[in-house]
Amino acid sequence: MLRKFAAPKIFYPLAGKLMPWFFWTFAVLGAVGLYWGLMLAPVDAVQGQAYRIMYVHVPSAWMSMMIYTSMAVSAAAVLVWRTKVAEYWLLCSPGLGASFTFITLVTGSLWGKPMWGTYWVWDARLTSELVLLFIYFAILAMKGAIPDRRKAARVMAMITVVGFVNIPIIKFSVDWWTTLHQGDSIFRKGGPSIAPSMLVPLFMMALSFSSYYFWLVLKHIRTLIERSAA
Amino acid sequence: MTENGFTLRRYFFFCLRLLFRQRRDVALPLFFFLLVSSLFPLAFANHAVPLLAPAALWITLLLSVLLSLDNLFREDVEDGFMEQLMTARQPLGLLVAVKMLAHWIAYILPIFICLPLTGLWYAMPSDTLFVLALSLLLGTPTLLALGGLAAALAAGLKQGGTLLILVTLPLATPVLLFGLTMVDMSQNGLSYAAARDFLAAMAVVSVGVGPLVTAAALRIGMD
Structure with a gap:
């Protein structure tokens, strides 16, 4: 069933149909979410106005992990079935993943300065996000070193899978230091500890960011299909 | 099996003999280890040295291992011996495991033999030195497995040595952190x-799974 959609002949028009939906979700929710988050949402009782950087920081952090997970899934498909569309997905994703990881680190630093008094600490979350950025870089470096796209995809798949196994271990290894980053306030037992008027725009931004990613990946994959057909 | 047949044991001694004949190359990572670990006490004020010692030695060892791995498969891939190994009766994963064992003996064991010397340089108490060792x-099997995989992926590439380091270092972070913890x-x-x-659990998984994954990576490189 899934493999049927993975055939480039079927995937190409399907992606073409989905792209405008992703684009408009990205544009509309992004505009509404940003305006709501930055202008309408109430001022935080503890963090004041500074918390509003959350509307970029948190969705980017989610994206950095979501993109890696999607890469790990496609890596499995590449290694087991040599699925072409999965290869394309793997080739298109790490650049975007690295960008979102970079945005997460930069916005996090800017948020850290007023809240913690420092741009950077070697705490568990920050360190594992930085290592994630380095893993993205490693995958991109390998991609750049191999001219043959299919072979590059399989090499990238190997590193992605090993990295995916490694990420919880990295998280665990750095968790042994005490952590400064605030705990989870959204996906936690007993429901979110954020007021709905702050939470709704956050989810809008998350949806907008992921639509942006899907829109770009589909666009890129269609280009790769066109190029391989030509 | 005939007298001249290709066996795992023969391959192991073959690898060792080959490494012994290249002893000048094999000595380089050890020399690197001694050189770099002597730089830290020189560069830092004396009183900071004992505090610094475990981290300095761990990072130096990590880099020495990566340096040694550059040629783990490169020559075999370039001169076509790897293709011969792939057609051997023995599974490639086992051959890779044997090669890595020989590699460990030739490159990493000498570093452990020199460890008491560096312990002296850093004025380390003997019990700290023991835990560090x-x-x-316990960390080296995982380092070899991760680095071996990267070496297999980078074997035929330009800038392979640099890529090997770029790929291995982020993945090796937990080994470093657990070792220092x-x-x-x-x-x-x-x-x-x-x-x-x-660390021991990671080492067991690395010894069990590492050679198989590395063999798969070598096959990708051969396509």
Whole structure:
């Protein structure tokens, strides 16, 4: 069933149909979410106005992990079935993943300065996000070193899978230091500890960011299909 | 099996003999280890040295291992011996495991033999040195497995040596951190069993799975 959609002949028009939906979700929710988050949402009782950087920081952090997970899934498909569309997905994703990881680190630093008094600490979350950025870089470096796209995809798949196994271990290894980053306030037992008027725009931004990613990946994959057909 | 047949044991001694004949190349990572670990006490004020020692030695060992791995498969891939190995009766994963064992003996064992010397340079108490050596010992199988995989992927590429380092270092972070946690705990008089067991678990998985994954990576490189 899934493999049927993975055939480039079927995937190409399907992606073409989905792209405008992703684009408009990205544009509309992004505009509404940003305006709501930055202008309408109430001022935080503890963090004041500074918390509003959350509307970029948190969705980017989610994206950095979501993109890696999607890469790990496609890596499995590449290694087991040599699925072409999965290869394309793997080739298109790490650049975007690295960008979102970079945005997460930069916005996090800017948020850290007023809240913690420092741009950077070697705490568990920050360190594992930085290592994630380095893993993205490693995958991109390998991609750049191999001219043959299919072979590059399989090499990238190997590193992605090993990295995916490694990420919880990295998280665990750095968790042994005490952590400064605030705990989870959204996906936690007993429901979110954020007021709905702050939470709704956050989810809008998350949806907008992921639509942006899907829109770009589909666009890129269609280009790769066109190029391989030509 | 005939007298001249290709067996795992023969391959192991073949690898060792080959490494012994290239002993000048094999000595380079050891020389690198001694050189770099002598730089830290020189560069830092004397009083900071004992504090710094475990981290400095761990990072130096990590880099020495990566340096040694550059040629793990490169020559075999370039001169076509790897293709011969792939057609051998023995599974490629086992051959890779044997090669890595020979590699460990030739490159990493000498570093452990020199470890007491560097312990002297850093004025380390003997019990700290013991825990450090144990953490390095438990860490090297995982370092070899991760680095071996990267070496297999990078074997035929330009800039392969640099890529090997770029790919391995982020993945090797946990080994470094658990190793240093172990030393840190013991220096503070706490039990280091948890970090030790974690390193040992990673080593067991690395020895079991690493050669198989590396063999698969070599096959990708051959396509």
